[in-house]
Amino acid sequence: MTTDRTLPPALAAANALAYDYDGGRGFDFEPYPAFQSAEETCAWVRAWTGNRELDGNEYRIFGQDGTGGLAALWLVREGQSIEAQPVVFFGSEGSLGVVARDVSDYLWLLAGGLGPMEAVEFPEARAVDAAKAAIAKAHAADREKPALEVIRLAKEEFPEFEQRIRALCR
Numbered sequence: 001m002t003t004d005r006t007l008p009p010a011l012a013a014a015n016a017l018a019y020d021y022d023g024g025r026g027f028d029f030e031p032y033p034a035f036q037s038a039e040e041t042c043a044w045v046r047a048w049t050g051n052r053e054l055d056g057n058e059y060r061i062f063g064q065d066g067t068g069g070l071a072a073l074w075l076v077r078e079g080q081s082i083e084a085q086p087v088v089f090f091g092s093e094g095s096l097g098v099v100a101r102d103v104s105d106y107l108w109l110l111a112g113g114l115g116p117m118e119a120v121e122f123p124e125a126r127a128v129d130a131a132k133a134a135i136a137k138a139h140a141a142d143r144e145k146p147a148l149e150v151i152r153l154a155k156e157e158f159p160e161f162e163q164r165i166r167a168l169c170r
Contacts (some may be wrong), residue, residue: 005035008083010103010139011062014110017131021066025126028065029115036061036070044070048090050170059088063116067092071116074098074161086158089116090165096120098154098161104140105150111136112147119151 007015015031036044038057045056059072060082069091077084087100087109099119100106109119111133113126125148136144145153 005037005060007032007034007062008081008103010083010107010135013135013139014107014132015062017135019115027110027113027115028067028117029063029071030066031063032061049165049168051168054168060085065092065115065117069093069095069117071099073103076158086154086161087116088161089120091117091120096162096165098158100150101154101157104136104143105145105154107132107136107140108143108145109147109150112150114147114151119147123148123151 012033015033017031019027019029019031021028041056041059041061042054044061045054045059046052058075060075061070061072063071065071069089071087071089073082073085074088075082075085077086083103086098086102087106088096088098090096095117097120099116100109109115111129113129114123118126125146
Protein backbone atom coordinates (compact mmCIF):
# COMPACT_ATOMS: atom_id res chain seq x y z
CA MET A 1 0.00 0.00 0.00
CA THR A 2 1.00 3.58 -0.49
CA THR A 3 2.76 5.68 2.13
CA ASP A 4 1.13 8.79 0.67
CA ARG A 5 -0.81 10.74 3.32
CA THR A 6 -3.02 12.66 0.86
CA LEU A 7 -6.74 11.98 1.20
CA PRO A 8 -8.40 10.56 -1.92
CA PRO A 9 -10.65 13.15 -3.62
CA ALA A 10 -14.01 11.79 -2.38
CA LEU A 11 -12.81 11.58 1.22
CA ALA A 12 -11.19 15.02 0.96
CA ALA A 13 -14.50 16.45 -0.27
CA ALA A 14 -16.37 14.86 2.63
CA ASN A 15 -13.78 16.02 5.16
CA ALA A 16 -13.99 19.59 3.82
CA LEU A 17 -17.64 19.82 4.93
CA ALA A 18 -18.81 21.18 8.27
CA TYR A 19 -19.67 18.66 11.00
CA ASP A 20 -22.04 20.10 13.58
CA TYR A 21 -22.46 18.23 16.87
CA ASP A 22 -25.89 19.86 17.30
CA GLY A 23 -26.27 18.86 20.95
CA GLY A 24 -25.77 15.17 20.16
CA ARG A 25 -28.18 15.08 17.21
CA GLY A 26 -25.44 15.74 14.65
CA PHE A 27 -21.95 14.47 14.03
CA ASP A 28 -19.29 14.07 16.70
CA PHE A 29 -16.54 14.23 14.10
CA GLU A 30 -13.52 16.42 13.51
CA PRO A 31 -12.11 15.65 10.04
CA TYR A 32 -8.43 15.97 9.17
CA PRO A 33 -7.22 17.68 5.96
CA ALA A 34 -4.76 14.79 5.38
CA PHE A 35 -4.10 11.35 6.81
CA GLN A 36 -2.34 11.38 10.16
CA SER A 37 1.44 10.88 9.92
CA ALA A 38 2.94 7.40 10.13
CA GLU A 39 4.67 8.34 13.38
CA GLU A 40 1.44 9.55 15.00
CA THR A 41 -0.42 6.47 13.77
CA CYS A 42 2.26 4.18 15.20
CA ALA A 43 2.14 5.91 18.59
CA TRP A 44 -1.66 5.79 18.61
CA VAL A 45 -2.01 2.08 17.73
CA ARG A 46 0.54 1.17 20.39
CA ALA A 47 -1.27 3.26 23.00
CA TRP A 48 -4.73 1.98 22.03
CA THR A 49 -3.71 -1.69 22.07
CA GLY A 50 -0.89 -1.61 24.61
CA ASN A 51 1.08 -3.61 22.04
CA ARG A 52 4.57 -2.16 21.36
CA GLU A 53 5.09 -4.56 18.42
CA LEU A 54 2.51 -2.85 16.19
CA ASP A 55 3.42 -0.09 13.73
CA GLY A 56 -0.05 0.98 12.51
CA ASN A 57 0.91 0.72 8.83
CA GLU A 58 -2.44 -0.88 8.02
CA TYR A 59 -4.38 2.27 8.99
CA ARG A 60 -4.83 5.71 7.51
CA ILE A 61 -6.43 7.92 10.14
CA PHE A 62 -8.56 10.72 8.72
CA GLY A 63 -10.51 12.18 11.64
CA GLN A 64 -11.52 11.95 15.26
CA ASP A 65 -14.46 12.46 17.55
CA GLY A 66 -14.50 14.96 20.42
CA THR A 67 -13.05 12.47 22.90
CA GLY A 68 -10.20 11.34 20.66
CA GLY A 69 -11.77 8.26 19.08
CA LEU A 70 -10.30 7.81 15.60
CA ALA A 71 -11.72 7.07 12.15
CA ALA A 72 -9.43 5.28 9.72
CA LEU A 73 -9.19 3.39 6.50
CA TRP A 74 -8.11 -0.18 7.24
CA LEU A 75 -5.73 -1.30 4.50
CA VAL A 76 -6.86 -4.91 4.39
CA ARG A 77 -7.63 -5.35 0.70
CA GLU A 78 -4.19 -6.03 -0.74
CA GLY A 79 -3.64 -4.70 -4.22
CA GLN A 80 -6.75 -2.51 -4.18
CA SER A 81 -6.97 1.27 -4.12
CA ILE A 82 -7.17 3.29 -0.94
CA GLU A 83 -10.80 4.12 -1.80
CA ALA A 84 -11.64 0.39 -1.79
CA GLN A 85 -10.54 -0.08 1.83
CA PRO A 86 -13.04 -0.36 4.70
CA VAL A 87 -13.62 2.46 7.18
CA VAL A 88 -13.18 1.59 10.86
CA PHE A 89 -13.57 3.39 14.17
CA PHE A 90 -11.55 3.08 17.38
CA GLY A 91 -13.27 4.79 20.31
CA SER A 92 -11.33 6.49 23.06
CA GLU A 93 -13.01 4.26 25.65
CA GLY A 94 -12.57 0.99 23.77
CA SER A 95 -15.53 0.92 21.40
CA LEU A 96 -14.56 -0.53 18.06
CA GLY A 97 -16.12 -1.39 14.75
CA VAL A 98 -16.07 -1.46 10.99
CA VAL A 99 -18.51 1.16 9.72
CA ALA A 100 -18.35 1.03 5.90
CA ARG A 101 -16.99 -1.37 3.29
CA ASP A 102 -15.20 1.41 1.41
CA VAL A 103 -15.11 5.17 0.86
CA SER A 104 -18.20 5.14 -1.40
CA ASP A 105 -20.28 3.45 1.27
CA TYR A 106 -18.80 5.80 3.87
CA LEU A 107 -20.10 8.78 1.91
CA TRP A 108 -23.62 7.30 2.09
CA LEU A 109 -23.19 6.69 5.83
CA LEU A 110 -22.48 10.41 6.22
CA ALA A 111 -25.39 11.30 3.93
CA GLY A 112 -27.61 9.28 6.25
CA GLY A 113 -26.64 11.48 9.19
CA LEU A 114 -24.14 9.14 10.87
CA GLY A 115 -20.43 9.62 11.39
CA PRO A 116 -17.91 6.92 12.34
CA MET A 117 -18.53 7.19 16.09
CA GLU A 118 -22.30 7.24 15.72
CA ALA A 119 -22.16 4.18 13.43
CA VAL A 120 -20.45 2.18 16.19
CA GLU A 121 -21.94 3.63 19.36
CA PHE A 122 -25.40 4.89 18.29
CA PRO A 123 -26.42 3.18 15.03
CA GLU A 124 -29.92 4.51 14.53
CA ALA A 125 -31.78 6.04 11.62
CA ARG A 126 -31.35 9.79 11.28
CA ALA A 127 -32.40 12.50 8.88
CA VAL A 128 -30.51 12.82 5.62
CA ASP A 129 -27.80 15.48 5.66
CA ALA A 130 -28.25 17.39 2.39
CA ALA A 131 -24.66 18.66 2.07
CA LYS A 132 -23.21 15.23 2.69
CA ALA A 133 -25.76 13.61 0.36
CA ALA A 134 -24.60 15.98 -2.39
CA ILE A 135 -21.00 14.78 -1.91
CA ALA A 136 -22.16 11.14 -1.95
CA LYS A 137 -24.12 11.71 -5.16
CA ALA A 138 -21.16 13.47 -6.76
CA HIS A 139 -18.69 10.68 -5.93
CA ALA A 140 -20.77 7.51 -5.54
CA ALA A 141 -24.21 8.00 -7.10
CA ASP A 142 -24.40 4.36 -8.16
CA ARG A 143 -23.83 3.13 -4.60
CA GLU A 144 -26.70 4.90 -2.81
CA LYS A 145 -28.06 3.10 0.25
CA PRO A 146 -29.38 3.96 3.72
CA ALA A 147 -26.82 4.47 6.49
CA LEU A 148 -27.98 1.45 8.48
CA GLU A 149 -27.52 -0.76 5.41
CA VAL A 150 -23.97 0.59 5.02
CA ILE A 151 -23.21 -0.53 8.60
CA ARG A 152 -24.88 -3.92 8.16
CA LEU A 153 -23.00 -4.69 4.96
CA ALA A 154 -19.67 -3.69 6.51
CA LYS A 155 -20.23 -5.92 9.52
CA GLU A 156 -21.25 -8.80 7.27
CA GLU A 157 -18.14 -8.46 5.13
CA PHE A 158 -15.73 -7.99 8.03
CA PRO A 159 -17.24 -9.90 10.96
CA GLU A 160 -13.81 -10.66 12.42
CA PHE A 161 -12.61 -7.04 12.71
CA GLU A 162 -13.33 -6.48 16.39
CA GLN A 163 -12.08 -9.91 17.46
CA ARG A 164 -8.93 -9.46 15.37
CA ILE A 165 -8.14 -6.11 17.00
CA ARG A 166 -8.95 -7.27 20.52
CA ALA A 167 -6.52 -10.19 20.01
CA LEU A 168 -3.74 -7.64 19.43
CA CYS A 169 -4.39 -5.89 22.75
CA ARG A 170 -2.03 -6.51 25.65
